[in-house]
Amino acid sequence: MILGENILLALQSLRANPLRSFLTLVGIAVGIGAVLYVVVLGQITEKRIKQRLESLGSNVLLIRPGYSRMRGVRTGESVVNLKWSDAREIVSTSEVIAETVPTYTAPGVAQYKDQSWNTRITGTVPAYEAVNNDRPIEGHFFTQEETNQRARVCVLGATVHEKLFGNASPIGEPLTIKSKRYTVVGLLGAKGESWWNPDDQIFIPLTTAQERLFGVDHLSTILAQMRSSRDYDEALFDIETILRRNHRLQADQDNDFRVRRQDLYLATVQETTKEIANFVILIALVSLMVGGIGIANVMLVSVTERIREIGVRRAIGAKKIHVLLQFLIEAMVLGLLGGVLGLAAGLVFIRVMTGEALILPWNWIGYSFAICAGIGVAAGLYPALRAANRNVIEALRYE
């Protein structure tokens, strides 16, 4: 029998029990939607990390405080030993470090007119702009002079801008942080969210942050830019030597700071993202399996309901293979419809959650359809075989 006839027949029979068919589809749809979502999210994250890597370059080291220890037990990242002087000494002493960028970051609330936004305030120095390759798309980064004057000026990340100003230009506008007015001098371009949102922060001069806003004298991080990525070992040695001496560490004491290569760190993030994605895909596969069991169940019911019909079809000339195909194709159509539903839901979800222009992972869409058809066939096989192998006479007599 022609394939088209069977597909028509399958759709007809699914339409006869719309709710039952829909509920069966959902199992498959959830699985496929989840797979698609994770795959696309993985692709988006990877793309953004690549962009970050390209903008960061491979020659930036990130120095952070070490973990504080109580009798050898790690208790948290509360060490306050990184100082601006450390940063200055590293760049002036080491021949392989071209620049250091000290930063201090703390949470804070920014207000503009009646809008307020809970964000992170990062105090840093003008060199931040060059080392991170993060240039304002409007206005300018604050200057050395503004830093020296502990000026109340700020540069906005894209998210902060959007939350407080919408589409309006923020340059020259007053922003209130801890009831003090700051003038917006620059706006950074959106870098996009990955494992955290770098667009959700406000940059102010480090002097202003430490002395006027937060009243601290330590740093959160120091970025150290090497002259060349080949100098890694030497740079690491220099940083360790200087910091250990400044922090008066004895030979038997561990470092109270951590040094990380940004590119390697991002690579680790990428790895982790992939691992998480694989795990979620595994869960989604379980959901697909459950969906398949749902299809098998519904097909068994459907076969039982239609025993008489099977008998009639056989009596008027249908061969076993015709009946087998009829139910197999019905199961497959059920699976494929679930796939279509899942893909549509997944794509909408991605659009809503990430706001990204859609990257359609065609290969995954292809796999999804193959998987759905496969599940349909696997789930439908046993019910279809039962239908085909029914005794014709008994089937005709079935009430």
Add this chain to the structure above:
Amino acid sequence: MLIEMQQVEKVYRLGKIDVPALCGIDLQIEANEYVAVMGPSGSGKSTLMNIVGCLDSPTAGRYLLDGENVSHLSDNQLSEIRSRKIGFVFQTFNLMPRATALRNVELPLIYAGVPSGRRRQLAVQALEKVGLSDRIKHKPSELSGGQRQRVAIARALVTEPALILADEPTGNLDSTTGQEIMEILSALHRAGNTVILVTHEKELAAQTGRTIGLRDGRIETQEEAAQSAAAEQAGSIGLTPR
């Protein structure tokens, strides 16, 4: 000779006991005969009709249908024979509830592998023959009992089978509608078809050419009937011989 049975036996196995349903049936039916089969329940009537209709194979004996030995065919081959040579009309109509009259009549042609254009044409013709050309788009639920049975008859004759097997076709209908169906069957016979009618009503059997009485798995009586009344009525339906 359309149907030739020699010493056909059918034994069912219930657990460890063999239950004979047919014990040595000898039966001949010519092409273009109109035959009624009667018998009380348990007489082997259904078993015989299952074998005649190629739904089942005999345990022993020989069954030639249209010159072809169909006593020991595989399931697939039996399906093939049913598709080409036999048209079934059931007591409960057994139409596909979600399909239109036209689709119902097309169904056997789909299994016979007839291309869709030709299929439609043949189905429309068959529906015309049973007087339902104005109901082809209706679903069974939108038709009366008599109309449903006429759709079922159209479905049985659309493949131009050698044999139309009607199993109590009027059993679910009131007597007036039942008589209409009987007239259609007579007309089909007049038009050249071979019809076997399974019934338990003597009046209906009387409208056929020959009545075969079954009892305890054997043919007990065979009597020719006066056929004039049936022939008269067949003429009024207006079927042309094929």
